[in-house]
Amino acid sequence: MTLPPCYEADDEPDDPSRRKFMIGSAAATAGLFVAPLFGEAARQNAAATLQSDPNAIPVSLDVNGKVHALKLDPRTTLLDALREHLDITGPKKGCDQGACGACTVLVDGRRINSCLTLAAMNSGKKIITIEGLAGEGRLQAIQAAFIRNDGFQCGYCTPGQICSATALVREGHTGTDAEIREWMSGNVCRCGCYMGIVEAVKEASRA
DSSP, rough: OOOOOOOOOOOOOOOOOHHHHHHHHHHHHHHHHHHHHHHHHHHHHHHHHHHHHHHHOOEEEETEEEEEEEOOOOOOOOIIIIISSSSSOOOOOOOSSSSOOOOOOEEETTTETTSBBBBBGTTSEEEEEETTSSTTTTTHHHHHHHHHOOSSSSSSSSSHHHHHHHHHHHHOSSSSSSHHHHHHHOOOTTTOOOHHHHHHHHHHHEE
């Protein structure tokens, strides 16, 4: 094999002991920087585990037929209790100000914005989210109607829309399209699927 003119053979073999020393030094140096970070994180986790919130109060939430015993800060909203503490993510956090309706759930049969009510205020009440509407693996009439009438697009607001529509049908505010729009006006659909939503509510009311 012909070697290029600039090639110079390395007559001195690599020193294994020197290579091991360099690798060991680099690992030790990295360990000095990383160890305190892991140690501090471990101490913080331990402290958080040992130190409970002194302001927490017992709250019992009956959600979708199952009672959950929690200890929550009194300021915890029902929406945060459902999503952050019970991992029930159907109700969505949209505006967090009660203006969009994405967080709508049913409490004792009434539709409410779960972001505007405290979890402690709903202790002992029957709470139904979108996860609890369908029974025995079958869709409710309003859920099937939303699918048939294209009452959603991205789906973010759909849980709140369906919970609100469920209560609306029970309330009997389905006489005209205008009445449906008026009583569903608290639920915003940013995709603009209002025509499909109105048709879905009309179909469910007939069913």
